[in-house]
Amino acid sequence: MGYPREQSIQQATEVFWLKGYLGTGMRDLQTAMDKRPGSIYSAFGSKEGLYLEVLNHYTDVLHEQIMAVANSDNTLQQLREFLRSPLTVDDSAAHKIQCLIVKTQADWAELPEGVKNALQTALANLREAFKAVIIKAQSVGELPRELPEERVAMWLQGQFIALRTLATSVALPASLTWMADKIVSDLTGDWAQ
Amino acid sequence: MGYPREQSIQQATEVFWLKGYLGTGMRDLQTAMDKRPGSIYSAFGSKEGLYLEVLNHYTDVLHEQIMAVANSDNTLQQLREFLRSPLTVDDSAAHKIQCLIVKTQADWAELPEGVKNALQTALANLREAFKAVIIKAQSVGELPRELPEERVAMWLQGQFIALRTLATSVALPASLTWMADKIVSDLTGDWAQ
């Protein structure tokens, strides 16, 4: 029972990531998961319940990726790789570039209360992970000690969002790689190229 | 006939901005515009047609704001003001912070082809306006001549998107003002504060 559930969540993730929360219909999910409505509802309760599990899984994966940066040596180098990595996917996975949280947040006014809360929590969790990156970079001497960590973490999260959003509409990977590098430069504080 | 049409577009803008393209129903628009369906359809053809006029109007206003920065003296100072300005609206207008184009783009996979094209065009137009700001700043000596203008314009558009997106979920205006200032600092190249 455990494994098929994980698989269902991943299939549902594909759909929500492609179509958004409002744009995804239960029938889309039924097709992607190859399950009938009663089955989905007994397992997840509602469209909202299914989305919440999808969001949790998505956030966990992203959180781990960022914490891997924070736990590495050469933090800034790993951060640069992290920022660059999603910009090279093939066209068929183009919808996976945009941050799922930001994408869902666009439907804010129409979302169930539970989804709104989960989005806020997810954003805060990821901001904490970015903060861990900052602090680690400070501890290894790659960043100055006297930074306002909270604000820099928010700024870094904003840069991540900007990169992922631009990547959905800007066709040139070289420009995005350039921007990823500039972000790291702006983090350290000198304008390099 | 001309003026009421303008008024209708503004009322429709409110709804689309609050609820997004998919989240907005014709009945929401009928209520906001105080018109019955046949009237709206004879004037705008379809929900898509109405949205396209809304998007055009929104883009025009934003384009003018950015060009006002480009046409001012003290370009970077005006840019800072422009980046700061939307972060101080009251809560009832909170939905007007997020960029309408980015918000609509989140529903990408489910949008009519005409809306997709219009979004791409709008983003490109605004990027041109940001580029005009860069070039003006160069011409008055506030930025170095040898910048890659296209990429910096894309970067600046990304910063704008990041600020507006963060502002919808971060409660502290001071942090966002700090970030707006950092954006201008990163544009000139030195890490101030």
Place this chain on the structure above:
DNA sequence: GTTAAATTTGAGCGATCGTTCAAATCATAT
């Protein structure tokens, strides 16, 4: 004041939405 054209009205169309639930099927234990 009458007429013709332009505009608005609002009931209602077919399609799709999220969801339910009785019945069928599958799994497990004895």
Place this chain on the structure above:
DNA sequence: ATATGATTTGAACGATCGCTCAAATTTAAC
């Protein structure tokens, strides 16, 4: 083999979706 519980099925519900169009109303011209 058979009984029992867990799971899945799929038809169908009420609500809402974008949209249509004949009828009513408003506007403009003479």
